């Protein structure tokens with residue numbers, strides 16, 4: 001199984017990057033993992049560039065196409081997902097007849113340093129992915145007080161770690177679509 005990992009933050013010390021790596025660590029041994037981290041290089045989506053897209057868009061579509069399933073860890077920005085992540089999903093979902101994320105199961109996770117667990121961002125991301133005809137898992141994982149949640153890159157709280165582990169188990173256990 002080939003897992004593609006996407007992080008909605010380019011911040012070097014991103015809590016969501018740490019959460020994504022905690023998710024990767026919870027995958028079964030031997031799982032192939034790819035990462036795409038060029039969201040900041042993508043131009044704003046335009047139908048006109050669909051047929052002949054810039055290199056970063058072509059790479060995004062390729063890695064999505066190769067993936068069996070996706071893991072997305074996103075910050076919450078003003079009660080939703082960062083525009084850069086939404087823009088990337090828009091690119092990956094087109095051309096409509098050839099969407100690179102169509103039918104792909106997706107695990108959604110989010111971390112925030114606030115008292116909230118980025119619930120709104122998680123709900124929005126699930127809705128965006130479903131509209132784009134991906135298959136987001138109904139269950140998501142949200143981490144509040146993220147600045148206290150990680151110790152040396154690992155989730156300190158056993159309940160958090162178990163929630164991530166269960167989500168990764170669900171992600172890789174169901175049959176994948178052709």
Ligand SMILES: Cc1cc2nc3c(=O)[nH]c(=O)nc-3n(C[C@H](O)[C@H](O)[C@H](O)COP(=O)(O)O)c2cc1C
Pocket residue numbers: 009010011013014015016017074075076077078079080111112113114116118
């Ligand atoms: C433009 C902007 C809007 C934000 N809005 C929210 C928000 O609505 N809810 C929230 O919990 N945190 C919000 N935050 C704080 C982020 O959760 C925080 O910056 C977090 O560390 C970003 O994730 P990262 O560590 O992966 O980069 C916002 C941050 C920015 C820059």
